[in-house]
Amino acid sequence: MAAHPLIGIPADRRMVGQHPFHMVGEKYARAILEAADAAPLLIPPFAQELKFTELLDRLDGLLFTGSPSNVEPHHYQGTPSEPGTLHEPARAATTLPLIRHAVERGVPVLGICRGFQEMNVAFGGTLWQKLQEVPGHLDHREPKDQPIDLQYAPVHEVTLAPGGVLRRLAGGAEKLRVNSLHGQGVRELGPGLTVEARAGDGVIEAFRVTAAPSFALAVQWHPEWRVLDNPFSTALFAEFGQACRQRA
16 A cells, blocks of 8 residues: 655744744644645744755645744835734745745645745735735635634635636636635735636635646635535645645
8 A cells, every 4th residue: 555645734933931832733734634645744944954855855745834924024025014913934934945946846735825825925926914904805804703613614705717727626617615814915926826716806816836847726715624524625635635646
């Protein structure tokens, strides 16, 4: 029996008391196990010490997850964040170069929420820091005063691009209803990226790396949430897992 493909998940760096911890939400690791049929491996955010070439030689895929933190604006020439905004310099220093290295080497990658934003920035794109304050855009944030099931409930449709990967995974359907738990969003799409889905207000909700030699796609919503209860989310992780198996 063939070994499961190994999918790396770069971790957040958080202080717990007076000690730094490296963390990944369990829902992401579970989605890798259950829907991608692969083995998750947490990657510490040690950009200076990690040797990306050696790391990528040993991995069959990479998942860039969501996080309560935001990408620091200086990475995309944005204006300074408001005081109190949560950032993770160690994660960004690791993920931004790792994304480019992985795609160039044909390592399959999937980005979710912050990972979606990191992939855009890694390819030279920019971000809105507060979509809800941009005229013409919806408030894409979750209702944090509600139970978690309501926070992750599908709340708006996205239109899937004709000929795209997501349209194929959706069985040719034009629309898909998704959850929405983000304040930031794509302002300018990075060169070499192709839109896969948009929200009703025009905000880009998914893209792929156009010329990537393997699977390289990112979504703004959270397909990892109860992944096996959603046929489209299951299909997305299965497609990612299959690309990782092919590399393995």
